[in-house]
Amino acid sequence: MDVLANSRVMDMAIDIKGDYNDSMDIIERYPREKRYTLAILQDIQRKYDFIPREVMVLMSDYLGMPISDIYSMATFYKALSLKPKGKYIIKLCNGTACHIRGSESIREELETILNISPGETTEDGLFSIEVVNCIGACALAPVMLINEKYYGGLTEEKVKAIIDGIKEGHR
Amino acid sequence: MNDIYDEKMEILVCCGTGCLANNSYRVYERFKEILGEESEVAVKPLIKATGCNGLCEKGPVVKILPKEIAYFKVLPDDVDDIVEKTVLKGEIVDRLLYFDVNERKRIVSHKDASFYKHQHKIALRNIGEIDPLCIGDYLKRDGYRALAKALFEMTPDQVIGEVERSGLRGRGGAGFPTGRKWNICSTYESFPKYVVCNGDEGDPGAFMDRSIMEGDPHTVIEGMIICGYAIGSNRGFLYIRDEYDLALKNMQAAIDNAREFGYLGSNILESSFEFDLEIVRGGGAFVCGESSALMASIEGNIGEPRAKYIRSVEKGLWDKPTVLNNVETWANIPPIIINGAEWFNKIGIEGNSGTKVFSLVGKVKNTGLVEVPMGTKLNELVYQIGGGIIRDRPFKAVQTGGPSGGCIPKEYMDISLDFESLDKIGSMMGSGGVIVMDDTTCMVEVARYYMEFLSEESCGKCTTCREGINTMLKILENITIGEGQLDDIDLLLQLGETIKEASLCALGKTAPNPVLTTIRYFRHEYLEHIKEKRCSAGVCKDLTTYYIDSELCTGCGLCSRRCPVAAIDGKLKEPHIIDRDICTKCGNCFTVCPRNAVKVGGANYEC
Numbered sequence: 216m217d218v219l220a221n222s223r224v225m226d227m228a229i230d231i232k233g234d235y236n237d238s239m240d241i242i243e244r245y246p247r248e249k250r251y252t253l254a255i256l257q258d259i260q261r262k263y264d265f266i267p268r269e270v271m272v273l274m275s276d277y278l279g280m281p282i283s284d285i286y287s288m289a290t291f292y293k294a295l296s297l298k299p300k301g302k303y304i305i306k307l308c309n310g311t312a313c314h315i316r317g318s319e320s321i322r323e324e325l326e327t328i329l330n331i332s333p334g335e336t337t338e339d340g341l342f343s344i345e346v347v348n349c350i351g352a353c354a355l356a357p358v359m360l361i362n363e364k365y366y367g368g369l370t371e372e373k374v375k376a377i378i379d380g381i382k383e384g385h386r
Numbered sequence: 387m388n389d390i391y392d393e394k395m396e397i398l399v400c401c402g403t404g405c406l407a408n409n410s411y412r413v414y415e416r417f418k419e420i421l422g423e424e425s426e427v428a429v430k431p432l433i434k435a436t437g438c439n440g441l442c443e444k445g446p447v448v449k450i451l452p453k454e455i456a457y458f459k460v461l462p463d464d465v466d467d468i469v470e471k472t473v474l475k476g477e478i479v480d481r482l483l484y485f486d487v488n489e490r491k492r493i494v495s496h497k498d499a500s501f502y503k504h505q506h507k508i509a510l511r512n513i514g515e516i517d518p519l520c521i522g523d524y525l526k527r528d529g530y531r532a533l534a535k536a537l538f539e540m541t542p543d544q545v546i547g548e549v550e551r552s553g554l555r556g557r558g559g560a561g562f563p564t565g566r567k568w569n570i571c572s573t574y575e576s577f578p579k580y581v582v583c584n585g586d587e588g589d590p591g592a593f594m595d596r597s598i599m600e601g602d603p604h605t606v607i608e609g610m611i612i613c614g615y616a617i618g619s620n621r622g623f624l625y626i627r628d629e630y631d632l633a634l635k636n637m638q639a640a641i642d643n644a645r646e647f648g649y650l651g652s653n654i655l656e657s658s659f660e661f662d663l664e665i666v667r668g669g670g671a672f673v674c675g676e677s678s679a680l681m682a683s684i685e686g687n688i689g690e691p692r693a694k695y696i697r698s699v700e701k702g703l704w705d706k707p708t709v710l711n712n713v714e715t716w717a718n719i720p721p722i723i724i725n726g727a728e729w730f731n732k733i734g735i736e737g738n739s740g741t742k743v744f745s746l747v748g749k750v751k752n753t754g755l756v757e758v759p760m761g762t763k764l765n766e767l768v769y770q771i772g773g774g775i776i777r778d779r780p781f782k783a784v785q786t787g788g789p790s791g792g793c794i795p796k797e798y799m800d801i802s803l804d805f806e807s808l809d810k811i812g813s814m815m816g817s818g819g820v821i822v823m824d825d826t827t828c829m830v831e832v833a834r835y836y837m838e839f840l841s842e843e844s845c846g847k848c849t850t851c852r853e854g855i856n857t858m859l860k861i862l863e864n865i866t867i868g869e870g871q872l873d874d875i876d877l878l879l880q881l882g883e884t885i886k887e888a889s890l891c892a893l894g895k896t897a898p899n900p901v902l903t904t905i906r907y908f909r910h911e912y913l914e915h916i917k918e919k920r921c922s923a924g925v926c927k928d929l930t931t932y933y934i935d936s937e938l939c940t941g942c943g944l945c946s947r948r949c950p951v952a953a954i955d956g957k958l959k960e961p962h963i964i965d966r967d968i969c970t971k972c973g974n975c976f977t978v979c980p981r982n983a984v985k986v987g988g989a990n991y992e993c
Contacts, residue, residue, distance in 0.1 A: 254666070254667060
């Protein structure tokens with residue numbers, strides 16, 4: 216399974232390879248100082264939805280830092296990912312308030328509907344599930360974020376309707 | 387002309403994160419559409435998008451000034467009604483008023499509601515009242531007056547003295563006296579010095595910092611400039627969670643605005659003092675809320691804490707003297723400078739002056755942000771302001787202080803909310819998250835939840851924290867699935883003590899608290915899980931069966947209608963039965979039953 220997942224990752228990486236030239240534009244927006252590493256990585260993550268190895272090489276050149284240091288940043292911070300993510304990134308909040316108001320059963324429902332586990336992306340590249348710590352919208356618990364939009368007061372039925380709605384818009 | 391045509395009429399639409407999620411921006415736009423420049427309506431009130439009003443549960447919130455009418459749960463479709471009745475005729479739309487659960491009536495002005503009237507707002511004073519993107523709104527409410535006072539009427543030492551005398555303590559968790567921190571930093575003759583704002587709010591269940599940055603960004607900026615003047619620093623950083631989109635946006639806009647108006651940059655207010663600010667986006671690591679990890683992250687390293695033999699006031703960011711305070715602390719500085727230390731000292735209790743913002747969440751009726759004087763009793767917070775437990779279920783515990791804090795049982799409901807009292811019973815203030823739990827919350831599972839959280843967030847530097855937390859998590863997992871052993875409890879206590887002793891930073895040193903306090907106050911729940919294989923809260927599914935007490939059941943059929951898998955059978959007005967082979971233990975029937983006839987049994991319960 217892992218091998219398959221990896222080969223899919225490789226395919227996707229190759230698909231967008233042509234775009235990496237743009238990444239220099241992002242990198243060069245910042246001075247050549249170590250303290251901008253995280254900011255550059257975040258902008259890269261935003262553009263490609265993951266941190267491609269090729270871009271880490273470019274950054275290492277630009278900042279004069281070993282690529283291992285950049286790799287260690289990319290793996291330490293949760294906001295960064297080495298794997299491509301889906302078009303819709305579902306961030307399910309598992310802060311304490313959400314947890315005690317039943318976020319666990321929302322997670323199970325999402326897993327059942329999409330047939331993936333947290334950290335994975337659906338075959339069609341449409342959805343990824345991430346379980347995140349408190350997103351600071353506790354009054355809406357249980358809550359999830361899909362891309363930039365908040366969905367609060369979730370129940371199993373609501374979750375299904377939301378996902379179906381997004382799928383519908385893509386047919 | 388009727389006074390409702392008063393030109394000063396303002397419509398404030400709450401656009402904090404909670405309300406935005408419930409479509410408040412559409413409400414704001416709808417008001418603009420109907421009452422904007424182009425419209426034919428005779429009244430042209432000022433329409434503003436404000437920050438969070440606190441009572442997020444009842445959002446979107448719309449306030450109409452100067453009459454102080456507050457509407458809750460306003461939908462875009464309600465706007466036409468509000469314009470027609472309230473804006474044009476001065477009438478009140480009853481159905482949108484706040485329903486006070488304590489007094490059992492509808493209330494016109496939110497200020498009379500029990501959720502608000504027991505509050506004392508200092509850090510949150512402007513939020514919900516101003517448009518955070520409009521510096522003019524901030525200036526109208528004494529904005530940057532404290533800065534002018536500090537620059538032109540006070541020496542740096544006097545500023546530090548004022549903050550010291552106010553007794554203000556760090557609102558981020560540890561409660562270190564802010565003035566003393568500034569004082570120590572000012573004594574080091576090493577330059578440049580830095581001022582840092584910790585906006586990496588990560589405690590699950592706490593969102594006051596987010597709300598301040600979104601709703602009143604200038605107060606944070608003003609506090610930081612004043613500190614810069616006091617300690618002799620020209621440079622500051624705001625470290626803000628990357629997930630906080632709106633906070634980042636509003637904070638950046640406020641910085642740009644402040645620069646434009648001469649409050650930031652060189653020659654501030656023509657005083658020859660220079661200070662500027664820069665935002666650094668966090669990377670989503672909980673440990674970066676720890677001061678030395680946060681500074682490492684600003685420098686462009688991974689966020690690992692260091693041993694603090696030398697404090698960061700001496701050698702912090704890039705080994706230079708640094709003052710780091712949390713968002714809420716900064717928000718307290720301008721009022722202290724304007725009103726003086728004595729004023730601040732009169733609020734709260736001795737040794738704990740001022741107010742604290744709590745985020746009251748979980749199984750409580752009025753969820754939201756609450757600012758009360760230090761020393762307020764816990765039961766006032768939960769019952770008077772919070773309105774009690776959802777569905778009036780029995781109260782079980784309150785968790786404070788996030789993953790470093792502990793669970794407080796009912797016996798301590800009259801405890802005073804201050805740094806020392808909370809420490810004494812094994813919990814802590816932390817950043818002010820107050821998570822209310824009822825009888826359907828399992829304390830063993832809550833402890834497991836925090837260990838899971840911390841095992842993911844431990845940076846991995848110290849063995850005790852990295853391996854110890856993981857081991858505690860495995861033991862707790864076993865208990866929640868019915869494989870616990872009696873000596874597990876002792877083992878958890880031993881592990882907890884070791885992790886506390888041998889870890890470097892506050893994350894590890896406080897990590898075992900949720901487990902230690904739940905064992906201390908809820909040992910019977912651990913024993914119930916281990917010996918009886920039963921979870922009376924119905925949370926640990928392997929240790930739960932639901933059954934219906936045939937003597938209590940009236941056969942109303944509500945449970946069977948709400949069952950997602952059709953596991954409940956029975957004729958109307960006759961006792962129902964749950965088929966255990968089909969039941970998925972979702973607990974819907976348990977929560978909806980009006981007679982409490984659905985009961986929780988253990989794994990081996992026989993009907």
